[in-house]
Amino acid sequence: ASPEPPVSTEHCPRLYGLYSHETDCSRFWQCVEGHAFSFYCPEGLAYNEYSAHCDWPDQVENCDSESLLRFQCPQPTERDLQEFEDPRYPYAGDCRKFYICILTPDGSRAPRLLACDPGLVFNPKTGSCDDAESVSGCQGYYNNLDARRLRELFGR
Numbered sequence: 575a576s577p578e579p580p581v582s583t584e585h586c587p588r589l590y591g592l593y594s595h596e597t598d599c600s601r602f603w604q605c606v607e608g609h610a611f612s613f614y615c616p617e618g619l620a621y622n623e624y625s626a627h628c629d630w631p632d633q634v635e636n637c638d639s640e641s642l643l644r645f646q647c648p649q650p651t652e653r654d655l656q657e658f659e660d661p662r663y664p665y666a667g668d669c670r671k672f673y674i675c676i677l678t679p680d681g682s683r684a685p686r687l688l689a690c691d692p693g694l695v696f697n698p699k700t701g702s703c704d705d706a707e708s709v710s711g712c713q714g715y716y717n718n719l720d721a722r723r724l725r726e727l728f729g730r
Contacts, residue, residue, distance in 0.1 A: 585610035594623040599637035618643060618687030632676065632684035639684045647675035647683040662701040669695035669712035 581589055585596075586605035595601035595612070602621035603610045615621050615628035620637045622629035631639035640646045648663070661683075665671035670690045675683040690696050690703035695712040697704035706715040 581608060583608040583610070592623070592626050594621055599631060599634055600642060630686050632678060632686070639686070643673070643685050643687055645673050645685045647673070647685050664696055664698045669706065669709065669715045672696040
C-alpha cells in the first residue's frame with residue numbers, strides 16, 4: 575500500500591490521525607477522512623502528540639501544567655521534603671482530589687492532579703488518603719454511600 579497522501583484540512587494535517595489542539599493542551603483532534611472530531615483528556619491530563627495518549631501535563635511539550643491545573647506549587651518547606659519526596663496539597667472543592675508537586679529536571683516543581691480511591695478522601699494533615707470521617711470538613715463527602723463497601727468494590 576502506498577503512503578497516505580498529505581492532504582490537510584482545518585485541524586487535520588493528514589486525513590487520519592490524532593493531533594494536538596491548537597490552544598488547549600487538554601484537548602485533541604481525531605481526524606477521519608479529513609474531518610476533525612474534538613476530544614478531551616481526563617481531568618488533570620494533557621494530550622501528548624508524541625506518544626499519542628493523554629499524559630501528565632509536565633510531560634507534554636508546550637503545555638503549562640500550572641495554567642492547565644490552575645495551581646502553582648508552593649516552595650516546599652524542609653518539613654514537606656522530609657515527610658514526602660513530592661509535597662502534596664488539597665484540591666479546593668473535592669475531598670478526594672489532591673495535587674502532588676513533582677521535581678522536574680530543571681529543579682522546579684510541577685503539579686499533578688491525583689485522586690484517592692473511591693471510599694477514601696485526601697487528608698492534608700497526613701498527606702495520604704484516609705477515611706472521610708477522619709478528615710475535618712470531609713465527613714459527609716460520601717453522604718449515604720457506604721465508603722467501606724466502595725473500597726471493597728474497588729479492591730482497596
